[in-house]
Amino acid sequence: MAGEQKQEMKLMSGGAVVALLLAILGLGVGAYRLVYGLGAVTNLSDQYPWGLWISFDVMAGVALAAGGFTTTFAAYVLGWKKYKAVVRPAVLTAFLGYTLVGVGLFFDVGKPWQLWHPIINWNPQSMLFEVAWCVMLYLTVLFLEFSPNLFEGMGSPGLAKFMRNPVVLFPLVIAGIILSFGHQNSLGGLFLLSSAKLSHLWWSPLMNYWFYLSAVAAGLAMVSFETIVSHRSFKMEQPLPMLDGLARGTAVALAVYLGARGADLAVRGNLGLIFSEGKAGPLFLIEVVGLVALAVFLYRWAVVALPIMTHEEVH
C-alpha cells in the first residue's frame, strides 16, 4: 500500500507517544494493584463496589465495539455491499474492544486468576453468568471472523478462503449478532435486580433492551468515527455514501431509543420523576435531551452537511 511509509512515521506521532505513556502508566498501576490490592489503587468502597471504571469501560465502552455486529448485519445478512469495506476495521475494533474489556476485568475482579471460572462453576440464574459467557463466546467468534485477514498475512490463502466460504461465514456472522445482543442486553440486565436502588428514571423491567438499542447507535457512530479518522490519516477521499448510511443508521437507532425510553417512562407513569427525584431529574434531562436528542438532531443535520465538510478537508 502506498501509505505504508507514512504509516510508519505516524506511529511516532505525538498522539502515539501520549498513548504509549498512558499505557506504561496503566501497566504500572496495574502491577501495583496486583501487589497491594484494589483498595490501594481505587476509591472503591462497600458503598460503591463498582466504580466509574466499570461504568465507563465495561458498560459504556464496550458499546463502542457494537460496530462489529451492526456492520456484519448490514454487509452480510442484508447484503448491503457498500458496508463490506468497513466490516474488517469494525470487526477488528470489536475484537480489540472486547479484549480490552477482558484485560480491564482482569484487574478489576478480586481474584484475577479465577476470571475464567464461569466456565467451570455455573450459575445460569445469574445475569453476570450470561455476560461472562457472551463475552467469551463472542470474543471467539470475532477472532474467527477476523481470522481470514490473519491467514492471508500468514500466507495461508486456502484457510482464508475456507473461512470466507458463506457456509462457514454466515453461521459465524449470525452467531456474532446473537451473542452481541445477549451481551449488550444482559449488561443492562445486571441492574434489573436493583429496582429499589436505582432511580426509576433509569430502572425499568425493559432496561436491558434499552442498553442494547443504545449500543447499536454507539457502535455505528464509532464505525463512522474510525472511518473518517482513518481516511483522513491516509489522505484518502471519504467514502461518503457509506458514511451517509452509517449516520442515518445512527440517527434512526438513537431516535428509536429515545422514543422507546420516552414511551416506557410514560406508560409506567414515571415521567413525573423528572421533577421529584432531586438531582436525578436534571441528570436524566442532560443525558436524554442534551445528549441523545441533540445527537439525533445533529445527525439529521450532518447527513446534509457532511459532503461539503469532507470535501473541504480532502482538499
Next chain:
Amino acid sequence: MPKSVLVDLTRCIGCRGCQVACKSWNELSVVKTTITGSFENPPAMSETCYTRIRYQESEAGGKPVWNFVKEQCLHCKEPACASACPVGALVKTKSGAVAYDFDKCIGCRYCMVACPFEIPKYEWSKAQQPWVRKCTFCAERQADNLPPACVKTCPTGALLFGEADEVLAVAKKRLAADKKYTQSIYGEKEAGGTAWIYIADRPFAELGFNTKVPLEALPPLTWSSLSKIPMEIVGFVAVLGGLAWVRNRGPKGGE
C-alpha cells in the same frame, strides 16, 4: 426445615454482647475506632464486623428516644446475591443460611450491587485472598445443633432462634398480645421474606430500616429476562437466517 431468628427490638438494651460474640466466634480482627458523639461503635458494618447494634437516636412525643437496632445479613429466602453470583459462590442452604464459598468467588462484587440491604462487604485491602464478608448465620454452629453465637450471648432474650414457622408464630403472637408493637413484621415480606425478622414498638422507617425494599423476591426480576434466552435465540436464528437467505440468493450468495 429452615431456621429463623426473631429480633424483638423492644427487648434489646444495646449491650453489644452480640457484636463481641460474633467477633470472637468468627475470629474477626478488631479495628481502631474513634468517638463519634454517639455510643454507637463501630460506625458501620465492615469486613471485620458482621453484626452491630445501631443506636437510633430520635425524638418521639417531644422526648429523646433511643432505639437499638441489630444489623446483620437477613438471610433472604430468595437471596438476590445468590442469584446474582456468576459462579454460584453464594447459595441458600437448607438450614436457612446464605452461605459463601471463597474458593468459588472470583471477586466481581455483583453480590454487593445486588443486595437490597447492602450487606456484603469486601476486603479491599487484600491483594492475595480478598473475601466477600458477611454474617454466616453461624452455619457451622448450626450443624452442631448450636444457636448462632449472637443469639447464644443475648442476655435479654431479644434474639429468638428456632424453626422458621415457629419463630414467625411467636412474632405474630407478641404483636397480637401487646399493642405497643408496630403491627407489622419487618422481613416477613421484604425481598420475598427473610430468615431474620424484626418486631418493634415504633414504625420501621423511623428506626432506619430500608422500607423501600420491594415486598416480592428479587431474583425473578432477572429470571424473567434470562428465561427468554432460548426463545430469543430461536427467533434470532430464524429471522437472521431467513433475511440472509432472501437477501443473498443467487449463485455467489454472500461473496
